[in-house]
Amino acid sequence: MRVVKEAAERRNEILDAAEELFVTKGYDKTSTNDILDKVKIARGTLYYHFKSKEDILNAMIDRINSSLIARAEAVAKDKSVPIVERIVMTISSLRVNTDIGNEIITLVHKPQNALMHQKMQKSLVEGVLPILTDLVNEGNKEGIFDVKYPKETTEMLILYSTIAFDDDYDESPESSKKRIIAFLINTERLLGAKEGSLQKTMMKLFN
Amino acid sequence: MRVVKEAAERRNEILDAAEELFVTKGYDKTSTNDILDKVKIARGTLYYHFKSKEDILNAMIDRINSSLIARAEAVAKDKSVPIVERIVMTISSLRVNTDIGNEIITLVHKPQNALMHQKMQKSLVEGVLPILTDLVNEGNKEGIFDVKYPKETTEMLILYSTIAFDDDYDESPESSKKRIIAFLINTERLLGAKEGSLQKTMMKLFN
Numbered sequence: 001m002r003v004v005k006e007a008a009e010r011r012n013e014i015l016d017a018a019e020e021l022f023v024t025k026g027y028d029k030t031s032t033n034d035i036l037d038k039v040k041i042a043r044g045t046l047y048y049h050f051k052s053k054e055d056i057l058n059a060m061i062d063r064i065n066s067s068l069i070a071r072a073e074a075v076a077k078d079k080s081v082p083i084v085e086r087i088v089m090t091i092s093s094l095r096v097n098t099d100i101g102n103e104i105i106t107l108v109h110k111p112q113n114a115l116m117h118q119k120m121q122k123s124l125v126e127g128v129l130p131i132l133t134d135l136v137n138e139g140n141k142e143g144i145f146d147v148k149y150p151k152e153t154t155e156m157l158i159l160y161s162t163i164a165f166d167d168d169y170d171e172s173p174e175s176s177k178k179r180i181i182a183f184l185i186n187t188e189r190l191l192g193a194k195e196g197s198l199q200k201t202m203m204k205l206f207n
Numbered sequence: 208m209r210v211v212k213e214a215a216e217r218r219n220e221i222l223d224a225a226e227e228l229f230v231t232k233g234y235d236k237t238s239t240n241d242i243l244d245k246v247k248i249a250r251g252t253l254y255y256h257f258k259s260k261e262d263i264l265n266a267m268i269d270r271i272n273s274s275l276i277a278r279a280e281a282v283a284k285d286k287s288v289p290i291v292e293r294i295v296m297t298i299s300s301l302r303v304n305t306d307i308g309n310e311i312i313t314l315v316h317k318p319q320n321a322l323m324h325q326k327m328q329k330s331l332v333e334g335v336l337p338i339l340t341d342l343v344n345e346g347n348k349e350g351i352f353d354v355k356y357p358k359e360t361t362e363m364l365i366l367y368s369t370i371a372f373d374d375d376y377d378e379s380p381e382s383s384k385k386r387i388i389a390f391l392i393n394t395e396r397l398l399g400a401k402e403g404s405l406q407k408t409m410m411k412l413f414n
Contacts (some may be wrong), residue, residue, distance in 0.1 A: 053391070055363060110320070111322055111382055114321040114322035114325055115318055115319070115321035115322075118321055118325075148392060148395075149385065149388070149389035149392065151390030152385060152386050152390070152393075153389060153393055155371070155386075156367050156371070156389075156390070158365055159366075159367055159370050159371060160363050163366050163370070164362070164363070164366060177360075178356065180358050180361060181356070181360070182355070182356035182359030182360060182363075183363070185355060185356065186356075186359075186360055186363060186397055187401075188394045189397055190393055190397065192396075205319050
């Protein structure tokens with residue numbers, strides 16, 4: 001057992017060092033040599049854990065996604081908060097707000113990283129879908145929602161958001177604002193929620 | 208003017224030849240030499256029109272998208288057909304159903320072509336959005352829809368469809384069927400259409 005724990009620790013050490021380098025030097029300018037120097041390990045040890053720099057980046061994305069999902073789950077489970085608020089806060093909690101998060105967001109938006117971007121979003125959607133579906137089911141039970149297909153409807157809302165509110169969706173500030181208002185109204189309709197209930201919650205939480 | 212016309216013709220000839228080769232030999236196994244042999248032109252002429260084999264593929268995608276959009280527009284403008292039927296038929300008309308179309312669909316679903324896939328979908332969405340928005344506006348005027356933000360709502364429906372009903376969205380046949388039914392119900396809600404009206408139209412058109 002001891003060896004296994006050490007391997008996991010070593011792996012995290014490499015990821016920590018790589019994260020710091022990616023943020024300070026940038027991903028492109030960081031070499032695997034830089035990472036070796038920083039963690040003070042031999043090349044063989046690095047390759048035992050990761051096949052390539054890209055492999056490290058993928059592991060980093062998984063780590064960020066896991067922590068976002070864990071944060072979302074904690075928010076979603078706090079039953080002292082009304083459901084509509086919890087839904088809004090759960091979705092907001094998915095916004096990346098660390099240095100390494102921002103660096104990786106910039107990276108995956110480069111054209112050559114389109115596949116990585118897709119994978120990152122897919123894994124995030126898969127992680128958050130059951131959490132939000134549970135909230136929609138709760139709302140159905142409370143009688144504030146009326147959704148026949150909770151999982152599919154939640155999926156529709158999430159998938160649309162990941163594209164339409166992605167940072168590289170080019171548009172003017174006005175059309176962006178209009179899209180947000182339309183999304184809130186449309187979400188109310190899809191959830192069978194009272195007209196204006198979601199918009200009211202947004203105003204309360206963010207104004 | 209004569210030279211311009213000839214250039215456009217030559218360009219189309221190259222695309223036609225490349226299409227045939229991509230379908231019969233496959234994209235990966237087709238070389239630019241194969242294309243030169245088929246069109247009987249010099250390498251310089253090819254490079255005057257296209258930078259690379261990938262550039263040819265991109266032009267091919269544009270040509271297919273343009274013809275899909277033109278087909279969709281023709282269907283959408285036929286006012287003798289009821290609006291809900293026209294919407295369903297306009298969307299159905301976007302399905303690729305030629306040999307070259309299928310070959311390209313297979314190509315863009317390869318992991319290394321993720322960016323091309325994204326671009327192809329984006330250009331198709333941008334082309335069909337105004338056509339479907341017009342239909343939603345018509346439905347509003349007729350009083351069979353009640354949509355406050357026609358463009359944004361139409362965009363939501365299209366963007367979701369392009370992901371959820373894309374061939375590489377892995378799922379079982381049962382969950383695929385459930386997703387389609389949920390999508391029809393949700394579309395009725397978003398359009399403010401009579402419950403069951405869209406489902407009835409689908410049954411009528413496809414059963």
